Amino acid sequence: MNTLRKLLALTSFSSPLALAATASFDGNVPSEPPAGWTVTKTGSGEPKWTIEIDDSAPSRPNVLKQSGNATYPLLIKDNTSLEDGFVEVKFKAVGGKVDQAGGVIWRAKDADNYYVARANALEDNVTIYHTIKGSRVAFKEVDVKVERGIWHTLRADFSGNTFTITFDGKKVIAATDGSFSGAGKVGLWTKADSVTLFDDFDFGSK
Secondary structure (H helix, E strand, O other): OHHHHHHHHHHHHHOOOOEEEOOOOOOOOOOOOOOOEEEEEEEEOOEEEEEEOOOOOOOOEEEEEEEOEEEEEEEEOOOOOOOOOOEEEEEEEOOOOOOOOOEEEEEEEOOEEEEEEEEOOOOOEEEEEEOOOOEEEEEEEEEEEOOOOOOOEEEEEOOOOOEEEEEEEEEEEEEEOOOOOOOOEEEEOOOOOEEEEEEEEEEEEO
């Protein structure tokens, strides 16, 4: 018990994060949605989030795959509540005729109200939006090469009304917006018929 207390104390003083966690999806059952997450959507359609075995996974053996078709398929992490912090994920766009996108969400109140940052392999850009009552509005976009079929890393840091979006280790967007304050849930996002793989979902509060 004393050893555990020392480790907890060391962790709390050695990091500015009050909470940090990683979902690698490796402990989940293949062909099923991951436990501890809620499958949902903004708009209409049928999202399909499943765990799949993939040798290309950044942390093998499993990845998370979205292969359904909905306006905006969402996967929300249960029991999360972050106000200021970060979300980060590795993703790979592998298909889609209408769209090929992968994104992270934060301060989600429900499936119709949240912030989202996404990268799009058809449009070659990274964009930050607020979605309010199911309506998505961009408030900053930057042209970035998003190659299909390779793994990328997308990260959003948020503090108050200030946001920084990082793509493959490079800060690409700095923006402000006051649509949502207070804590909310974090999660993952795609659009339309995007077939997208995800791995190593990290999140933490500051």
